[in-house]
Amino acid sequence: MKQRLFLQIDNAPLIIFRIFLGFLLACETFGAILTGWVKSNLADPTYTFSHIGMEWLQPLPGYGMYFYFAAMGILGLLVMVGYKYRWSIGLYTLLWAGVYFMQKTSYNNHYYLLLLVCLMMFFLPANRYASIDAKQNPSIKKLTMPAWCSWVMILQVTIVYFYATLAKFYPGWLSGTFVYNLLNNSVSNPTLNDIMTQKWFYLFITYAGMAFDLLVVPLMLFKRTRTIAFVASLIFHIFNSITLQIGIFPFFALSFAVFFYPPDTIRKLFFKKKPFAEDAGKPTNENKSILLFFFVPYLILQLLLPLRHYLIKGDVLLTEEGHRLSWRMMLRSRGGYTTFKIIDKKTGEKLHFDTHRAFTHKQISSMETKPDMIWQTAQYIHKYFEKQGTDVAVYANTSVNINGGPYVTLIDPTVDLAAAKWDYFFHCDWILLPKIK
Incomplete structure (x- = not known):
């Protein structure tokens, strides 16, 4: 197995995957603008639910996120044609990581996979053939890869x-x-x-x-x-x-097929003028x-x-x-609702906070059944009143179901979430553990 890993093979699968990937990156980002995804998730909200620990990562104001996504679309095209490949894929990866971590209202596994694959592609020699880089600098041109x-x-x-x-x-x-x-x-x-x-x-x-x-x-x-x-x-x-x-995920998943077929098959199918790699089958430590x-x-x-x-x-x-x-x-559906009880710690008075004015309908729908977003909302409410000089306790009343089943209480209603801590690695005790029937 070790010997097989370091044998040279025709690099056609990696080259065509780079072309597919760059095209799909451009489709994903330009499409996000055209379909209104950028508007509804990043431009319209006054606050985004970033990944916990990434609260500093917030969308650019005004039309900033449209330019941000347009830049990513251009970088995707540059990846496709293989121009300044390392810079293009590296910068796209950083910008996409920013999008991924700054919002989770529209969390999707294929966004995560896209981030991982871009990171992997940064370290792979995907611009050695059929690229502007190889045309401008023939010394990097190569027909094989490990x-x-x-x-x-x-x-x-x-x-x-x-x-x-x-x-x-x-x-x-x-x-x-x-x-x-x-x-x-x-x-x-x-x-x-x-x-x-x-x-x-x-x-x-x-x-x-x-x-x-x-x-x-x-x-x-x-x-x-x-x-x-x-x-x-x-x-x-x-x-x-x-x-x-x-979106692009079905086509993105299909593009991995090129790595399963013999490299010569991919070469003959997509690069008919590509010469036969004479070094194929020879060992390399590249x-x-x-x-x-x-x-x-x-x-x-x-x-x-x-x-x-x-x-x-x-x-x-x-x-x-x-x-x-x-x-x-694509594993389960969640339904339910969450309301917040806000108490002035000094006077004991019950206060009101309108989540519908602070968050979009989509954000509220996502937040109401997810413990981390409920906790973040409690933190937001606490900071809102703190700016007004009022120290409050925030309690959540939740009712959640899985796949349309019976409703259960998800969050301990006696715990002040404004003072509770989020544990990234272990169970948060204020999340209750009812049985799902």
Whole structure:
């Protein structure tokens, strides 16, 4: 295995992936402007729910975020054509990390995956061919790369699918309840809705989804089943794109297929004029230190992060502690509401705070069922009154359900959340641990 990792292979898969990625980066960021995503998530809100510890990271004022996203779109195009590649992908990664960490109202796993892949691509020699860089500086032009450049991508996508499968082994998924609710709420066409909400159909989608996540990578690794697996991927992701409307993610996921096919196949398919790489099959130590000192620790971390919720008390489906960065995607729906009781500590008087004036409807809908955002809202309320010279205690009354099930109380209503601490690594005692039926 060690010898295989350091054999030279045709770099066509990495080159075409760079082109696909750059195009998708531009689509994601320009699309965010055109669809109103930037407006509703970053321009309109007076406050954004950043990741805890990143409160200093707030959107630029005025039209700033539109220019921010336009700059990212241009950088995506530069990545696609391979111009100043390291600078382009590096700067895009930093700017996208800013977007990812400054808001979580529209948290999405593919935003996280996009961040990780951009980071990985920064360390990979993806501009050695079919790039402006290679044209301007022929000394960097090369037809091959170490085989591990493909394998790190394969391992990353394997981690995603493996943990996505593991997370589905809970009653709400296995019974088809979540998929039924998802299809019922996503499909507006009455005829299609009638078909998709029939038991045979949503149970088929439920178990087909699990089977796909579990088997797609192993089947893609073997020549005899590779094309069948790719066709299944095509159907699966196009179905998701049409029914769930999740942006670039289906096409982003499909682009990883280039690393599973033989490099010569990819070369002949996408780069017909690319010469045969005579060094293919020969060993190389090129970029060995990058593999050992960046990718090995990085992949170990990726293997461990999704397991952290097992070390935290309570059911992650309800508490959300350990939910993010764990590939627990399209897994459950949350419903419920939260109200806040605000008490002047000095007088005991009950005060009022209008969350609908402070936050957007979308922010409130997301906040009402998520403990970390409820805690952040309590902190915001406390600071609001503190600026007026009033020290307040903030209590939350919550009622939350999972997949339309029974409502339960999520937050201890006797705890002053303004004085409570958030624990990033272990359970927060003010989050209650009711059983999900």
